[in-house]
Amino acid sequence: xxxxxxxxxxxxxxxxxxxxxxxxxxxxxxxxxxxxxxxxxxxxxxxxxxxxxxxxxxxxxxxxxxxxxxxxxxxxxxxxxxxxxxxxxxxxxxxxxxxxxxxxxxxxxxxxxxxxxxxxxxxxxxxxxxxxxxxxxxxxxxxxxxxxxxxxxxxxxxxxxxxxxxxxxxxxxxxxxxxxxxxxxxxxxxxxxxxxxxxxxxxxxxxxxxxxxxxxxxxxxxxxxxxxxxxxxxxxxxxxxxxxxxxxxxxxxxxxxxxxxxxxxxxxxxxxxxxxxxxxxxxxxxxxx
Amino acid sequence: xxxxxxxxxxxxxxxxxxxxxxxxxxxxxxxxxxxxxxxxxxxxxxxxxxxxxxxxxxxxxxxxxxxxxxxxxxxxxxxxxxxxxxxxxxxxxxxxxxxxxxxxxxxxxxxxxxxxxxxxxxxxxxxxxxxxxxxxxxxxxxxxxxxxxxxxxxxxxxxxxxxxxxxxxxxxxxxxxxxxxxxxxxxxxxxxxxxxxxxxxxxxxxxxxxxxxxxxxxxxxxxxxxxxxxxxxxxxxxxxxxxxxxxxxxxxxxxxxxxxxxxxxxxxxxxxxxxxxxxxxxxxxxxxxxxxxxxxxxxxxxxxxxxxxxxxxxxxxxxxxxxxxxxxxxxxxxxx
Numbered sequence: 001x002x003x004x005x006x007x008x009x010x011x012x013x014x015x016x017x018x019x020x021x022x023x024x025x026x027x028x029x030x031x032x033x034x035x036x037x038x039x040x041x042x043x044x045x046x047x048x049x050x051x052x053x054x055x056x057x058x059x060x061x062x063x064x065x066x067x068x069x070x071x072x073x074x075x076x077x078x079x080x081x082x083x084x085x086x087x088x089x090x091x092x093x094x095x096x097x098x099x100x101x102x103x104x105x106x107x108x109x110x111x112x113x114x115x116x117x118x119x120x121x122x123x124x125x126x127x128x129x130x131x132x133x134x135x136x137x138x139x140x141x142x143x144x145x146x147x148x149x150x151x152x153x154x155x156x157x158x159x160x161x162x163x164x165x166x167x168x169x170x171x172x173x174x175x176x177x178x179x180x181x182x183x184x185x186x187x188x189x190x191x192x193x194x195x196x197x198x199x200x201x202x203x204x205x206x207x208x209x210x211x212x213x214x215x216x217x218x219x220x221x222x223x224x225x226x227x228x229x230x231x232x233x234x235x236x237x238x239x240x241x242x243x244x245x246x247x248x249x250x251x252x253x254x255x256x257x258x259x260x261x262x263x264x265x266x267x268x269x270x271x272x273x274x275x276x277x278x279x280x281x282x283x284x285x286x287x288x289x
Numbered sequence: 290x291x292x293x294x295x296x297x298x299x300x301x302x303x304x305x306x307x308x309x310x311x312x313x314x315x316x317x318x319x320x321x322x323x324x325x326x327x328x329x330x331x332x333x334x335x336x337x338x339x340x341x342x343x344x345x346x347x348x349x350x351x352x353x354x355x356x357x358x359x360x361x362x363x364x365x366x367x368x369x370x371x372x373x374x375x376x377x378x379x380x381x382x383x384x385x386x387x388x389x390x391x392x393x394x395x396x397x398x399x400x401x402x403x404x405x406x407x408x409x410x411x412x413x414x415x416x417x418x419x420x421x422x423x424x425x426x427x428x429x430x431x432x433x434x435x436x437x438x439x440x441x442x443x444x445x446x447x448x449x450x451x452x453x454x455x456x457x458x459x460x461x462x463x464x465x466x467x468x469x470x471x472x473x474x475x476x477x478x479x480x481x482x483x484x485x486x487x488x489x490x491x492x493x494x495x496x497x498x499x500x501x502x503x504x505x506x507x508x509x510x511x512x513x514x515x516x517x518x519x520x521x522x523x524x525x526x527x528x529x530x531x532x533x534x535x536x537x538x539x540x541x542x543x544x545x546x547x548x549x550x551x552x553x554x555x556x557x558x559x560x561x562x563x564x565x566x567x568x569x570x571x572x573x574x575x576x577x578x579x580x581x582x583x584x585x586x587x588x589x590x591x592x593x594x595x596x597x598x599x600x601x602x603x604x605x606x607x608x609x610x611x612x613x614x615x616x617x618x619x620x621x622x623x624x625x
Contacts, residue, residue, distance in 0.1 A: 057525045090527035097525070102518035105536040107543075107614050116523075116532040151615040168526065 004208040005031040005054075005175050010067035010078065012049050012058065023049040023062070025232035031175065034201060036209045038223030038240070040216060040255070046232040048098070048179055051212040055095040055177035056084050069093075071174050091121050094173035094206070096165055098180040103164055104152040111148040114167060121171055137166055140203075141196055158189030162196060169205050176206045180213050194222045216259050220244055228252045231282055238289025251281040295611050295618050303604045310596040311372070315365050318588040325381040325583040326351040355381060372593070378586035382579065388590045391575060396594070398467055399571035401488065403560045406495035407553065413496075414503025415545055419538060421504065422511035433508060439501025444559035448494035448566040455490060463487050465568035491567045495560055499552075506548055510541035543614055550606035554599045 012024035023046045031037050039047045049062060056078075058064050067078040071092055076084060089095075097103045104113055111131055118130035135145040147155060147163050155163060161181060169176060178197070182190040197209060211222055219226055219240070226243040228236045228251065236249040247253045330348045352358045356367060371378060377388035414436075421432040439447075456464045468474065468484045514520065514537045523533045561573030568574065572591050579587035611618045 055525055057521065086527050086529070088527070089525055095522070095525035097518065097522050103522040105519045105540060106616060107539050108536060113523075113528075116528050117526045120527055120529040120532060153616050153619070164522075171526075 002033050003030050004033045004035075004071065006070040007031075007054055008068050008070070010050065010053055011065045012046070012053050012067075013063050013065055014049075014061045015063055016061055022232055024053065026066070027229075027232070027234055029227060029234065029237075031208045031210060032224075033207055035224040036197070036201065036211050036222050038219035038226040039210055039212045039229060040214065040219055040226055041229035042214065042255070045229040047212050047214075047229045050229070051177045051179045051210060052095075053078060054175075054210060055093050055179075056089050057095060087121055090117060090168075090173065091171040092173055093175045093177065094168045094171070096168045096176055096178035096181050098183065104160075106152055108151070109148070110150055110152070110163060110167075114148060114170065117167060117170055134166070134170060137170065137205075138163075141166060141199065158185055158192065161185060161189070161193055165193065165196060165200075169200060173206050175208045175210065177210045178212065180215075181211075182213065182215060182218050190218060191221075194218065197222065216244070216256070228255065234286060235281075235284070236287045236289075238287070242289050248287045249281075250284050251278075252287075254281070291618060292611065296608055299604055299607045299611075303600050307596070307600055310600070311369065311593070312365070314589050314593045314596060315368050317592070318583075318585045319361070321580075321583060323583050324357070325585060326355065326357060328583055329381065329384070355379070368589070377590040377593075380579075380584055380587050382582035382584040382587070388586045391587060392572070392590055392594070395570060395572045395575045398569060399560065399564065399573065402491050402495060402564070402569070402571065403557060406492055406499060406560070407549075407556060410496045410499030411503055411545075411549055414500040415507045415542070417500065418504040418507025419511045419541065422508045422515065423534075429508070432504060436501040436504035436508070439497050440505050441501075442498060444494050444498045445562040445566055447498055448491065448563045451490050451494050452566060462490055467570050487567075487569070491560075491563050491569055494563050494566075495556065498559065499556060502552065503545065503548075507541060507545055510544055511537060514541045539613060543610060546606045546610050546613070550599075550603040553602040554595070557595055557598060 007030075008028045010024055010027045010029075011022070014021040014023055025046070027046075027050060029037075029050075039051065041047045049058075052058055052062070053064050053067065054069065056069075056076075058078075064078045064082075065080070069076045069078055076082070076088065078084070104110065111134070114134045115127050115130045118125050118133070131148060134148060138145050138147065141162075143159075143162060143166065147159065152160060161184070165178075165181065176197075181197075182193055185193065197211075200206060201209060211219065213219060223240050225238060226236075226240050227234050228243065228247075228249070230251045236243060236247060236252040243252060244256060247256055326348055329351060330344055333347065334344055349358075356364055359367075368378070375389070377392065380386050380388055380391060383391065417432055417436070421429040452464065456462050463469075463486055465487075467487050468480065472480055472483060474480065474484075517540075519536065520533060523536065561571075561576060563569075564571045564573030565577055572594070575587065576591045578584075579591070
């Protein structure tokens, strides 16, 4: 198992009127072949921003000032006005959006999007072939092929999220960046979606997943490793069990203790309140297990 | 099946509205104070030559002829019966000309101005709005300000400005009328070449206003769609911009269809008044003259025509929206 993705020195800044907000501050991260890397943290910690930079969809007001992304030995410059080839998106790195509800145009059938995604990368593909491939993928993963003929409003929330997951991975991307894919789902649908993601990983449809979420119990079941972000930096990174059960960084400890269904170790401790920005947390050295 | 039920519902509603409109069309002109026969007889008396008793007889004769001596509800049923046989009645003021003839003379002129104005205005306006939203920058600013200005000018005001600048001061195009004195309307190249010089100004006064209104609406819709989740997702999947643009256009188009139907009444009214500015011999000039003379059958006939045009436009827009947007179809036909 080698390294699949190596993202280095990523710095993402929101250019807003008045002052610039540094959302991702010089972050480097590696994703191993075949793993799910959880990216956790509170709102505003920069995890979604990091996710969108790695999935190559940063756009104003977000500016990538620095950073490189290395996949399969190919290095892509991200900073400044670097030209990112369109075909990387979807085929090399793909995204699974936050709340799939509005991710498909309400006036198009699913098959239209499927066809447009396929032919944007393979200009010669016929409509039949594109749909055949999608149909095969759907049935392999236990979804009825008729969702292709549906409009988005005809699918339930869970079904829509699973359909979008399949569309996101139609082109067998190397890396899938999933941004809060389970947040809008009930617990059963969450479980089904995570099982599907793991199955896809096992089938090598994609080779790695970055799972961005604030939902720690979900990460506990899905992720091999967890990176915890705070104020634009990764403060702790390690295998899931260690980060969840024996976190060393004070922010991770506070985050874990705030989970409503806590790990046994925290079951009897009092929940400490946290201020929005704690200097001591920020100054504490990052922990890499 | 769902589509058939959707269309059926829309047609049924249109018919209900049509019946109500028919009643109002009949009633409203008759609520204008004054009696058309009084006007006619008054004119006769001014001319002299007829004594009091004769005038009395003529008055009764006309009342009978026009059916005005009968109670209002009977008049209504006679009117409805005639309308459904395609007979719009006899003009009071231009007796004994039939309303059908008067309308047949005027209608082609109005259609010649309004139909191209609506179609050209809608297409150009929407394209302009969409392109402005995509390109942004100076093009957007220029198009937006220009459109906003044009859409807030009433067509007749623009007509007067154009008339003054192009026809009166510039002398480039004729001032009024529909064709040169001495010609008779016919299907020949010579007549067409003459008539089109009269056609330009009324057409432009309508189409400019209309382009402005459509462009402003389309621009905001397209900007809204550009920021939506599906555009972002398409981008993240590397979908070509050319494909995504079609998604955006289709969604931004929806309110524009409804807007088209809603604004058609305003456009027709604007067109009628514009005809007056240019003394264009269409329905507007006919209607204006008829109102001045309490000519009930002519007024009713023209308002009826406008009503039908607006109803058909609304029906067509509803059906088209149903075709474009599956959600509307689903809600209307009670299915998912």
